[in-house]
Amino acid sequence: MRQVLLLNATYEPLTTLSMQRAVVLVIREKADVVHRDGRGAVLRSASRVVDVPSVIRLKRYVRIPFRSRIPLTRAALMRRDDYRCAYCGHRAETIDHVIPRSRGGPHAWENCVASCMQCNHRKADRLLEELGWALNVAPVVPRGAHWRLIGAGLVGDPLWAPYLAENAA
Structure with a gap:
């Protein structure tokens, strides 16, 4: 089933x-294309022609409760790290815990990075200090409404990219 991106009246992405x-x-004139x-593509009826939308915007602002x-x-972690290994910069295929879970490391944004297979296997169950490695970029929690869609796996249409950009107005 084809999905459509729904924006709030302020152009903030809400859902698909x-x-x-x-x-x-x-x-029903509750949203604009x-x-x-x-x-x-268009949809036709006896009295009306409607463009098939890819992105729609609500006419009235809908207050969304803050999600902590x-x-x-x-998918969201790979997107955050741009599909690059946090250790060597090559294409990432797996997720690695900076502080291994077996050593008490949490499964959280601040402790997870994208990694290539070689670095993940080489690091194994050790700490970065033990290997003498350093992270290229510190792992952080992503911010912005568009990350809720990415985190939920709802991003798919390339036409949505301008509306999901971090600095979208």
């Missing part, structure tokens, strides 16, 4: 929803 639900919001489908932490998922 089905194309059918998005079209209903547009027809911000970006049409890349193929230029963005969920840690493999």
Whole structure:
């Protein structure tokens, strides 16, 4: 089922929803089409023609309760680290705990990094100090509303990129 990105009235990404639900919001004039489908598809009825949306924006602001932490998922962590190994900079394939879980390290944003297979196996169950290694970039919790969508695995359409950018207005 085709998904549509839903933006708040302030252009803050909220969630994704089905194309059918998005079209209903547009027809009932609760949302505007911000970006049409890349193929230029339209839906036709006896009295109306509606562009198939890729991104819609609510006309009224919806207050969303603050969520303290963005969920840690493999896709979000890889995206945060730009699919690069935190140790050597090559393409990352796995997730590594900086302080191994067997040594009391938490499964949290601040302790997880993307890693290539070679570095992950070489590091194994040791601390960075034991190997003389250093991280290229310190792992941090991502910030911004778009990370909630990335963390939930809801990002897929390349047309959404400008609306999910960290500095989107």
